[in-house]
Amino acid sequence: MYKINHKAVVLVFLVQILMGFAWYAAAPASLVDYSQNAPVFPSIKYLTFFCLASLVYLYFTAWLLLKVNQLSSFSMMLLVLGMWLCVVLPNYFFISFHLHLDLLNSMYILSYGAFSSLLAGLVFPLWKASRSIFKG
Numbered sequence: 001m002y003k004i005n006h007k008a009v010v011l012v013f014l015v016q017i018l019m020g021f022a023w024y025a026a027a028p029a030s031l032v033d034y035s036q037n038a039p040v041f042p043s044i045k046y047l048t049f050f051c052l053a054s055l056v057y058l059y060f061t062a063w064l065l066l067k068v069n070q071l072s073s074f075s076m077m078l079l080v081l082g083m084w085l086c087v088v089l090p091n092y093f094f095i096s097f098h099l100h101l102d103l104l105n106s107m108y109i110l111s112y113g114a115f116s117s118l119l120a121g122l123v124f125p126l127w128k129a130s131r132s133i134f135k136g
Helices: 006-025 044-067 073-088 091-098 103-126
Strands: none
Touching: 006 044, 006 103, 044 073, 044 103, 073 103, 091 103
């Protein structure tokens, strides 16, 4: 019986966090308030929530891929990218209508989710947990 590969989850989580900091640091000036000539960093509360949400998303994705283990690695990658398209991409309408952002800024906000899904879609299907010879 296969189990969740916790090493893969931790690896993807760490890469997502590093890329999240780089993504936030490279945010366009129209999305970040530079009024004090210094970038405004999010509070610890938001960083904690971001990390927790990312970890929960990764474990859910790993669990889902574990349940559809009969699919090929390519099909599992398409499943992860399909989750992003069907769940995260509709947030574009919410962002554009309620935050009144233009297309470029909206796509920049959603690009981190696309990167996260692509990374999980590449690593999880290819790096499966090894079988254990011990029961329980």
